[in-house]
Amino acid sequence: MNLRVEQRALAQSDQDDVIVLGPSPADSSFSATSTEGAYKILGVRPGLTISVFDMVIGADFVGRFATEPCVAIDFLFEASGQGWILGSDAEQRLSSIPYRPGRIYIMVAPQGSVGLYDVPVGTRFKGMDIRVDIGLWQKLGAGDLLANLDEHHALHMASGNGTWVGVLPVPPDLLAVARALFDSAMVENDDLAFEARALDIINASIAAMRRTQPAQTVPxxxxxxxxxxxxxxxxxxxxxxxxxxxxxxxxxxxxxxxxxxxxxxxxxxxxxxxxxxxxxxxxxxxxxxxxxxxxxxxxxxxxxxxxxxxxxxxxxxxxxxxxxLRSGEPVSSERPAVPASGPTP
The missing domain is CATH 1.10.10.60 (Homeodomain-like)
Known part of the structure; x- marks a missing residue:
């Protein structure tokens, strides 16, 4: 394996050890492949870890993942393949989740979750995984959202066995923040800026989930x-x-x-x-x-x-x-959408 792995806590995080809430390069599925690239797990603060990765997948990148109770926010810049939520017997495939670039995936697993993944050989898998444990999620004022996530939610993609997954395209302004966070993790050591960008992304994701909560007035x-x-x-x-x-x-x-x-x-x-x-x-x-x-x-x-x-x-x-500019540089003049109603879509 030629995957460069780093795990550390941010300087201001007040942590000695990083508790990994989700998948880790230490898992056997990583070490058994010829995957190349870089994978970093950073402890931002207790209850908040961020993984950034830029990998070219080696052979047989198929396996099982498990996560602790948390909310996961994933950006995929480059990706292919798919994953599945597993049932209570850890064998039945309940829902599939295609991995596609240019999207935010939000997984809510209050009791933890298990699943499968299958990424084709030769795929470049580049992105980040933000994990917030349930206690911190509630302290951030978003605990009420956990009770309102079902198949009727506007962002819903898949659900089952107590796990809910939503997906939305990445707004241009948030994409610029995500890319800056990714770059700061890979090539810089500005821990304060990294934490600030991470909190911006979490806040924007909470806002997106709150904007699209189902209205109770719909029969x-x-x-x-x-x-x-x-x-x-x-x-x-x-x-x-x-x-x-x-x-x-x-x-x-x-x-x-x-x-x-x-x-x-x-x-x-x-x-x-x-x-x-x-x-x-x-x-x-x-x-x-x-x-x-x-x-x-x-x-x-x-x-x-x-x-x-x-x-x-x-x-x-x-x-x-x-x-x-499709080579990857963000366009700074973009602005958030202001959807307008009208007869011409």
């Missing part, structure tokens, strides 16, 4: 059709959706679709679709998978000029500029 009978409507929009971004088409597809009236969707997900239907289209377009442009015109068409915009105007308004930068 229970409408929740599943509304979730189906959301899934259809995400699965078919390029489809020329109308409210009538979407309402008929999920068995709701337009009125119940419009009011319920806004209450449950915090966006009007068309604003949600526009946001998802632009985030996906940004992802494929940044990754180099598509040029600007291809990305526009892939997410439903036949007019590249109109697409570029919407992209600029959303991210504060032209898509052609993002294409030019």
């Amino acid at each position: 229970p009978r409408d929740r599943r059709p509304l979730q189906r409507a959301r899934d259809l929009l995400i699965a078919e971004l390029a489809h020329p959706w109308t409210l009538d088409d979407l309402a008929r597809a999920v068995g709701l009236t337009q009125k119940r679709l419009k009011s319920g969707f806004k209450s449950l997900y915090g966006f009007a239907v068309y604003a949600f679709l526009k946001e998802r289209r632009l985030l996906e377009a940004r992802r494929v442009i940044e990754s180099g998978e598509m040029n600007v015109t291809q990305a526009a068409i892939a997410v439903g915009y036949s007019n590249p000029s109109h697409f570029s105007q919407l992209f600029l308004r959303r991210f504060g930068v032209q898509p052609s500029r993002v294409l030019a």
Whole structure:
């Protein structure tokens, strides 16, 4: 194994030993492979550890992971493969979680969790894993969120056996913070700046979870059709959706679709679709998978000029500029989204 491993506590953390809440390079699954790269586990403070990793996966990177009770916030800059939440017998695969770059994964496991992972040989796996134990999560004022996470939550991707996983695209401003934190862990020793960036990311993740809590005013009978409507929009971004088409597809009236969707997900239907289209377009442009015109068409915009105007308004930068900088440098002029309702997604 050519994986360089470091484990230490930050200078101000008041810890002698780092308690690893999640997977560790000391696990046999790491040592049994020819994985190359760097893996660091940093103890920020009691109850808070951060792992940063940049690895090229060797052979047979398939195995089981276990985590202590915690909330895990994961950024993946480069990734492939998938994981599974396991059932109480530690054998049954309950839910799968695809590993994809450009996303934040939030795993909530109040009682701990076990699962499986499978990453293809040759994959570059680069990112960070922030683990907050349940006691510290509650001290941060987010304990109430733990009781409101189910399959109806807007961020829900997978759940089972007491574990909940949500996923959201990385907002551009938060991506810049994440990259700065990653760089400071890999090449610098500015522990105070590292801790500050980590707390910024945790705070932003809590805010995202709180913004998208299910509204209690949505009738229970409408929740599943509304979730189906959301899934259809995400699965078919390029489809020329109308409210009538979407309402008929999920068995709701337009009125119940419009009011319920806004209450449950915090966006009007068309604003949600526009946001998802632009985030996906940004992802494929940044990754180099598509040029600007291809990305526009892939997410439903036949007019590249109109697409570029919407992209600029959303991210504060032209898509052609993002294409030019896709090597990894953050674009400092980006700004958070202000979703606008309207008839044109």
